[in-house]
Amino acid sequence: MTPSQITLGAINLEARNPADLVAFWAQVTGAEPAAGGDSYYLPPNGPSGFGMFFQPESEPRAARQMAHWDLTVPWGSRAAEVERLISLGATHKWDVLEEVAHVRWTTLADPEGNLFCIAEHPPLDQQR
Structure with a gap:
């Protein structure tokens, strides 16, 4: 069997205010957004980045979010990154710091x- 060539092209989001939401995510990722009518595209910021599309809501938001994304940062930088994102407008939801040996994360x-989560993976010699 040939290995898959599938990669993540972009995350697509409907938003009450696409311009404000793309501005937040542009600060998070460091990428420059591009407008196209009332929608916005945020390209990947580098070869391991991810793209995002923002478009106006077509109907009211669901009460429960069915999926979210996990963003990974280098070991030891999660707390500083979480503080940076909160200063940009993210809201802290919860932390999972001791429950799993191979990962620690904060949900925002x-x-x-x-x-979305900000996760860090300890080096193998530091996993319990």
Whole structure:
């Protein structure tokens, strides 16, 4: 069987205010957004980055978010990154720091309430 060539092209989000939400995520990722009518594209910031599309809501937001994304930062930098993102407008939801040996994460919400995690993986010799 040939290995898959599938990669993540972009995360697509509907937003109450796409311009404000793309501005938040542009600060998070360091990428420059591009407008196209009332929608916005945020390209990947580098070869291991991810793209994002923001478009106006087509109907009211669901009460429960069915999926979220996990963003990874280098070991030892999670707390500083979380503080940076909170200063940009993210909301702290909860931390999972001791429950799993191979990962620690903080769950945040962006300004429109979309959940995402900032995770760090300890080196193998520091896993319990």
